[in-house]
Amino acid sequence: MPDHGEIRQVRASQGADSQVRVFGVPPADGAGPRDIVDGFLEAMTADDPQLETARKYLTDDAAKSWKPGSGITITSGGLTWVPVQTEKDPEGPRFKLTGKKLATVDERSAYQPNTAGGNYDEYLQLVKDKAGQWRIATPPAGLVLSESDFQRIFKPVNKYYFSGSTLVADPVYVRQRTDPDSRMDPLAQTVKSLLSGPSKWLGPVVASSFPTGTELREGTKSLTYDSQNGQNTLRVPLNERADNVAQPQCQKMAAQLFYTARDLTASRLDRVEVLRSDKSSLCGVTEAAASAQAGRPASPRFQYYVDKQDGKLVRMQLRTDDDQQDRAEPVPGPLGTAGSGFRVSAAAVAHDERRAAVLSEDGRGMYVVSLTTAGAMPDPVQSSKAGRLTAPSWDARGDVWVADQDPAAPALWLVPGGTAKPVKVDVAGLDGGRITALRVSSDGVRIALLVTKDGGRKNLYIGRIERPEHHTAAGSGVSVRELRPGAPQMAEVTAMTWAPRGRLLVVGRESGGVVQARYVLSDGSTVAAGLPGATGLTAVAASEDETKPVVAHSADDGIVWLPPGAQWRTVAAGGLAPVYPG
Template sequence: MEDAERAAAAGRGARSERTRAAGRHRGTLVALALGAVGLLVGGCASMPDRGEIRRVDASQGVDSQVRVFGVPPADKASPADIVDGFLEAMTSDDPQLATARKYLTQSAAQSWRPGSAVTVLSAGLGRVPAPGDKESEEPRWKIYGKKLATVDERSAYQPESGGGRYEEYLQLVQVNKQWRIATPPSSLVLSESDFQRIYKPVNKYYFAGNTLVADPVYVRQRTDPDSRMDPTTQTVQSVLAGPSKWLGPVVSTAFPTGSELREGTKSLSYDGQNTLRVPLNDIASNVAQPQCQKMATQLLYTVRDLTTSKLDRVELLKPDGKSSLCWVTGSTAAAIANRPPSPEHQYYVDKDARLVRMMLDANSEQQQDKPEPAPGPLATAAGFKVGSAAVTYDEKRAAVVSEDGHNLFVVTLTTAGPMPQQPLLTSRSGKLTAPSWDAQGDLWIADLDPATQGLWRVPAGTGTPQKVDVAGLDGGKISGLKASSDGVRIALLVEKDGTRKNLFIGRIERPEGKGDSPRILVRELRPAAPQMAEVTAMSWAPRGRLLVVGRESGGVDQARYMLSDGSMVAASLPGATGLSAIAASEDEGKPVVGFGEDGIVWLPSGAQWRTVAAGGRLPVYPG
């Protein structure tokens, strides 16, 4: 039982704000320390149900491999003990929160819907008797904390800008001489550590035009207390319910309005051929084959993101659960998803201020012996020095900013010829940021000139530059940017007061209008790395994530993956200190590329960092 004991003890640390406010804990949780922990690490999808039971505090940040359950109310427990017991039981892994409901009156237990929304606090809950209340009467208790985020009815994580105060009141009444809560919280209320133990992030997928877009949400790691659905079924139902409110204005779903799972569906399973079969209701079953295959593609990419098992086929079924509507395999879905092509080269600016490239082989762990100059006018232009660059996804064109940062040019990479005579955009007294392409062929760049400062878009990389209205900058200055490949999101490094840089993501809206180039807007900026005191470099990464170089308060610069909704750090890169630039490909098989003291460095999958070009800088992948 050594593994089980280590798992049960993993999270012991400082007590939460709730512990300090209460002044005592009643020990109202027990943890089932799971045996066979190695099975979990190895990717086993099932959860053992045996092991040592021990009493714990929820504030201990219990390890995710430990099942935590509430303890029912004791006979004639005081109002304080009822409140403490309920708050602890609310953090349990009980799939139906049955123990938490025992602290409520019968009517409150029946009407409470904790799965409809979640309030995430930066620490634990505080609780105090409401002013003027006495325990001998019908007391009210105030629960409070610092709000970090909310998870709404569509499972989307919404960071609380600047942090807000959470506060609700619990009314206690006596039922058969036992204190019970008549007014439970309007949502599930969890500390950040409890939230990350109980919920897991997953991308669901929708279409922007013909391109599949990741929409990050959270689902319970085990059965949902309201719907009784397992995680896979919860996730599929979330896809059918539609995109998150933030992404909704710029994406669409192939599922008809009113599409749901067949009534009574609580669990979806795989067969021996890695096929997931999904029974739908009548509304979803009356569609043509092309639309049906787009529906199945949304589910295949979504469930692949949720599980570690290899899912290669999704079949949609009619309400009888037997008749097939359509199916897609991984290769069919890939064609429908219209994702960017895998890059053939990795680009950077060398010590002579030339744009150069290195060939990537099929395994991404080898490079050609020497980098070669990017072909086309850049290879023959005498005296032109590159400050920064971006290459289209098809690697046929490059956008380059002159070394002095003043002028933007777009050149071909397929034919020789002279450099363009006139720049597309000029920053007269400031500098232009590094440019970025999206998969729709639009070019994005920011100007730091005080007179023309802001975000600019060059339609198709050839049209007249358009200044883009960015809502929510609040006086900040865009000092770096990266458009997502799907063309509906843009990551912005925003500098305020000339000091630190913070990372935000904005939604790119393309209103339908007259002409070929309707006015583009960037709306609803949201923090993408609130855990970091400063961000110095970033890149989009596979599955809608961000790869970010930055530091926490008092820390050193590190490179780490972030979920694009700003909810959490997904993973850190080993040994990634001292980097000032970073680049990742949408193809997970390609190496991460960085720029540091040793020049251009690569991190192939499953390997260590290695220097591939001393003296190079500003690495980029197509995009």
């Protein structure tokens, strides 16, 4: 370390190459067993082709059979290891690797938080090779990385599949740089993962438009944009499996590719072209055509909240272009009628903004009310006998979801079409927990649940919504399966909402930390971005349209909003329970 000299300013590079790269050091001649173990663990984090340096620490047979691409184990705080056999033992030295298991990434690049608890334990058996050098004969099945190494090497991306006519984001992790095993760049890695099919968790409720066996054309290692006529075009060559697909199917394939690729480069993507195995054009889509295929809800016209003073549901248009905001107005229909005497405690607005599901002031009755025509308040469509209902949520099909918090009979209910007889939804894996808040994703295949258990602590779970299509009765057979932690790094979650690109915006605190608002992926992994200055928030709402501001309720300031690239601003000091349609 230098102990003297002048101090000079250093300007860090802003280019992509500023990222730290790691190259392993091959084993030294005559290296002892401990050095071999240390060197191998370091070499697993390297960027060299085929992880050749890491393989040099293995026996010849182990080097040939080791498949680092078969999966990744992520540990919190790194690994420790201790010898369990010495060099004098007949079988050679043996070392036990131990670490706190945080998550795994499977062969389809899908992230899975470790919900079972416990540690990662692995044994490395060392033997001497023909040259008398110590080598590892039993390496781990895949890669084992610390959390910091994993975040340095891999990045989250979304690939997209269809649920009916709607595109659904399926988050996976790919290498930030060229993959040492396949030699593919990040975009090619992501497209390869897209073609291999959805993650195991999402697979039961989505489908791919690509024919079975479709892969990138042999030898394709890189995919880049081609700029012609002012358009950035991505051309994706496929193998012969896709050569003869019909145009409607090809259009859906191209839409999957468009949404998968659009977030992976800094340049705007204008068009995706699908190529046959002979590199001739099969079809193409522009951004507008891909959007038409995606089946996404329209951009909301209003934000909604409850006026604290009179208990009315009101709406407001926020314009971010000129820093002006429209004045709040009562919603049309019975909920905005003066003198009706009905006070709203919470609300959800349908995606088409023609109806609202609202709770009565005591929270025991849910009403579905028109926002287009006047009239009397209808009868409640769902009631709780001895508890409160959660704030409701609409899915893209026009169904309403709500949970009853009755201690004697807690349940999740679905109201098909907002008017049919409520159907009780089976939720697997609640384990005695009680649902205290819920939000259905705009794609209609995931539901976020705040579940209270363990002495009153609220934890976030994400479940998969399954809808057996052979059931004829409206809503029958709908269930929520495979609950998994939505924010396992947080000790408690107090509010949440779905955000663009399949993410959740979560308000909560880490153990020993302060309350903050952070984005998490639907697989439970954390996205680094958080909301600046997000303190004192008790409710939050976001739109799929990223140009719309985040809207929240602050205990000190009422309804506040955060437009892209700006600061928080108070818009309604007397407002509660902000929501976007959904």
